[in-house]
Amino acid sequence: MHFLTVSGPPSSGKTSVILRVIEALQAKQKKIGVVKYDCLMTEDDLSYAKKGVLVKKGLSGSQCPDHYFVSNIEACVSWGVENDCDFLISESAGLCNRCSPHIKDITAVCVIDNLSGINTPRKIGPMLKSADIVVITKGDIVSQAEREVFASRVKQVNPGAVIMNINGITGQGAFELTSLFEEASDIETLKGMRLRFSMPSALCSYCLGETRIGDEYQTGNVRKMES
Amino acid sequence: MHYQDLVLQPLKQLLADYPWLEDFFGSFGLQLQATEQTLQQYLDRLDPDHLLDLGISQEQLQQSLHDFMAGMLALDEAAEKVESLTIIGGFDKTGSAEQLELTLKPGEVICIVGPTGSGKSRLLADIEWVAQGDTPTKRKILINGGVPDNKWRFSTEHKLVAQLSQNMNFVMDLTAEEFVRMHAESRLVPDPEEKVARILEQANQLAGEQFKPDTPVTSLSGGQSRALMIADMAILSKSPIVLIDEIENAGIDRKKALELLVKQEKIILMATHDPILALMGDKRLVIKNGGIAKIIASSDAERKNLSRLEELDNTLLALRNRIRFGETLEEL
Structure with missing residues (x-):
């Protein structure tokens, strides 16, 4: 089973890009599963189900979304294998820019949009900087020169990645992206694998539900701004 | 120049030859100083905890630097000429x-x-x-x-x-x-x-x-x-x-x-x-x-019509300009 992790800032167009790729894969009679990770709620699972693909939805609720992701992804891969999927795609949003769901030896895709500002590529951590494929969306809204400038800023922070412009609405470029999905990592299990980069750590009183503000309530792994 | 040779150069020289290096490191939140130490020494002395905060590993930084340089040097190469x-x-x-x-x-x-x-x-x-x-x-x-x-x-x-x-x-x-x-x-x-x-x-x-x-x-x-x-x-x-x-x-x-x-x-x-x-x-x-x-x-016949079309277009353009400058179109 081909397995890929797709991540990116909220509203960058991850679901639209994946839907366009699904259409191209379905034209080739491939069986596809999608795992959608979100925090509070999502209706994207319905968009996927409408396409006739297998969907699993995971809501992290009060837990850190990326910690929740890594605690569940192995079982999701087994689920995809048990259901004889040819492709399994996990979709998760990078909410704090320091998190990343990407796994060593598993094809990693980051979706980022042209409207997010020229400094955004620098602000996103391993989710963008360690991805194998960077998909840039919403190119139809800006000019050629702006697309080029934005792509060069992405290339600066991840020069090894394949960078592609995809239109999530018309699907322009999705066929080409699909050819990369077909070359994605082929696995049966995630057993023994590792994340590409550690996740931000905490474990302080606030992780455990503390709401009061003040030094006396702060215990555990706490860091202070330099004065 | 190859990557292996490049990293052995002093930063002072490198920043003069390849000013884009400063911006490359800047994009990861790192600052290069024009000193006598070599790029390799600079990389080796980076604090792993600081890199962890910046969200990058030593290995990945070096890989990115390698890839980025290859891309930048490729920009200088003449592209293959497309004749057809x-x-x-x-x-x-x-x-x-x-x-x-x-x-x-x-x-x-x-x-x-x-x-x-x-x-x-x-x-x-x-x-x-x-x-x-x-x-x-x-x-x-x-x-x-x-x-x-x-x-x-x-x-x-x-x-x-x-x-x-x-x-x-x-x-x-x-x-x-x-x-x-x-x-x-x-x-x-x-x-x-x-x-x-x-x-x-x-x-x-x-x-x-x-x-x-x-x-x-x-x-x-x-x-x-x-x-x-x-x-x-x-x-x-x-x-x-x-x-x-x-x-x-x-x-x-x-x-x-x-x-x-x-x-x-x-x-x-x-x-x-x-x-x-x-x-x-x-x-x-x-x-x-x-x-x-x-x-x-x-065709030639079409090309001949081009000048007529251009006249029509210019007429319309002139009218557009009159509107823009607050004139009236009572007389065309």
């Missing part, structure tokens, strides 16, 4: 063969016509992807008569195709001059300041209304934006093929714009339904049902 582009027909949506082999040369302008949804964008996408029978149309694209290197597909340094889309909005918060400079710098062109000045001057020659270098790109009119993008493409882009998705007839001298691109010895493919632009082209590809149904060469 050949489209070998595939099939339309009904499965009928297109049965054509069309070779285009630099300086040619080819118009693509056909109703919305007929497959114009797919044709442009086939060219951009340098299709080898692996797209839904099964078309094949040859460069200089042969199957081109796969690098055209993914390279950001040597892109085969530059696309001028219909949409010319800007979202970046920069002045026209700052924007063009940033674009020039990202392409590592020699003498960026001279290029920036030329682009702004050209753009103002194309635009109906003048703009200043310090005009924010977000306040440019539609015509001014198009003029700026065409001048930018003509002067900065190394891509040998230009795809244009219609040049709207407002606030820009379309004839001059097209001439400017033709002068750069580019192969121009333009989706348009504008009679003036269509007649300025050498050939028209008629797209129907996803396939190229017909190729029309612009």
Whole structure:
């Protein structure tokens, strides 16, 4: 089973890009599963189900979304294998820019949009900087020169990645992206694998539900701004 | 210079030779100082905890540096010259063969016509992807008569195709001059300041209304934006093929714009339904049902009509200007 992790800032167009790729894969009679990770709620699972693909939805609720992701992804891969999927795609949003769901030896895709500002590529951590494929969306809204400038800023922070412009609405470029999905990592299990980069750590009183503000309530792994 | 040799150079020397290194490290939140220590020493002394906070590992930083350098050095290499582009027909949506082999040369302008949804964008996408029978149309694209290197597909340094889309909005918060400079710098062109000045001057020659270098790109009119993008493409882009998705007839001298691109010895493919632009082209590809149904060469009779069309267009333009300057149109 081909397995890929797709991540990116909220509203960058991850679901639209994946839907366009699904259409191209379905034209080739491939069986596809999608795992959608979100925090509070999502209706994207319905968009996927409408396409006739297998969907699993995971809501992290009060837990850190990326910690929740890594605690569940192995079982999701087994689920995809048990259901004889040819492709399994996990979709998760990078909410704090320091998190990343990407796994060593598993094809990693980051979706980022042209409207997010020229400094955004620098602000996103391993989710963008360690991805194998960077998909840039919403190119139809800006000019050629702006697309080029934005792509060069992405290339600066991840020069090894394949960078592609995809239109999530018309699907322009999705066929080409699909050819990369077909070359994605082929696995049966995630057993023994590792994340590409550690996740931000905490474990302080606030992780455990503390709401009061003040030094006396702060215990555990706490860091202070330099004065 | 190879990566292995480069990292053994002192930073002072490196920053003088490759000023983009400073910006590269800056993009990871790291600051290079022009000192006598070598780049390798600098990398080795980076604090792992600091890197962890920045969200990058030592190994990945070095890999990125390696890849980035390779890309930057590739920008200096002369791109392979494109002498011809050949489209070998595939099939339309009904499965009928297109049965054509069309070779285009630099300086040619080819118009693509056909109703919305007929497959114009797919044709442009086939060219951009340098299709080898692996797209839904099964078309094949040859460069200089042969199957081109796969690098055209993914390279950001040597892109085969530059696309001028219909949409010319800007979202970046920069002045026209700052924007063009940033674009020039990202392409590592020699003498960026001279290029920036030329682009702004050209753009103002194309635009109906003048703009200043310090005009924010977000306040440019539609015509001014198009003029700026065409001048930018003509002067900065190394891509040998230009795809244009219609040049709207407002606030820009379309004839001059097209001439400017033709002068750069580019192969121009333009989706348009504008009679003036269509007649300025050498050939028209008629797209129907996803396939190229017909190729029309612009005839002499059509060319003769071009001057009449231009008169009509100028008349309308003059009326437009009268409206703009507060005159009335009681007498035409």
